[in-house]
Amino acid sequence: MVFPVQSNHLNLGALLVLAALLGSAIEHGLSPDMIILSDKARQFPILVHALCWVHAERGIRSLKGVTAQQRLEIEEVTLALWEYYRQLKAYRDSPTDAQKQRLTERFDEIFDKRYHRHYGLNLAMKQFCAHKEELLRVLDSPLLPLHTNAAEADIREYVTRRKISSGTRHDDGRRVRDLTGGQKGLGCR
Structure with missing residues (x-):
């Protein structure tokens, strides 16, 4: 995906200038497969995009939880997230196809869950699932950092x-x- 910037975020003139600059950069040797790691900022949805794990986690960290059950669920998800993050870091050091498959499945186990009467946490989990490809870009490019x-x-x-x-x-x-x-x-x- 080379230039998926949506026109509602930029006026047409700015969009054309950015497209021309990117086209020129590619024509002069920039790889269209270059991976851009960002915090989901709107100015970076160009080329191949990867998402920063530290920024993604903020959606969960910002939750407080009204009940003891909600606070426990937030804590459990946070612990699972950081354990998963450590596994991704280990994968970067010695990637294997088996590990890649296991990490992909584990992502779904952690983030494709829904919690009863916990709208905020469910919304945060949906965001992780919606950005799964960008968060797991490291599985295809182990040299990629996990955060910005x-x-x-x-x-x-x-x-x-x-x-x-x-x-x-x-x-x-x-x-x-x-x-x-x-x-x-x-x-x-």
């Missing part, structure tokens, strides 16, 4: 500053921010 944390570390300070200051409101401020941010990346403080 390393990539996000580069931008974390910028986002924190932007949130604290409510963004930069003037062009001069943006230029200073961009210049000093670049110097920090080079080790200049």
Whole structure:
């Protein structure tokens, strides 16, 4: 799948520009089979997409549970999810077809469950199932990371500053921010 961006997320002009840029990149050697790992952000549904497990888990972590039974179910799913994550990491080190099959089946055992009177958890489980192919992309490409944390570390300070200051409101401020941010990346403080 090369460019499945939906036009309701971008205006037609932006969509055409992105399509032209991607087409040019592919024409100049970018593999159409390149895997893009993201947090499900709308700007990344290009080429072959993989989904970050840490971001996917947030849908479950955000649940609180009203009853003791709901809290227990959330805890059980969370434990099963992280145990499964560890199994995926182990698979990356020494992948086999048998392990791939077992992990695919285990995904369904964990996430294709429904919980009685627990709408929030059921919705989170549906999201995992809806994105199964993207979450299990690592089974076909074991070198693929399971999360985007390393990539996000580069931008974390910028986002924190932007949130604290409510963004930069003037062009001069943006230029200073961009210049000093670049110097920090080079080790200049």
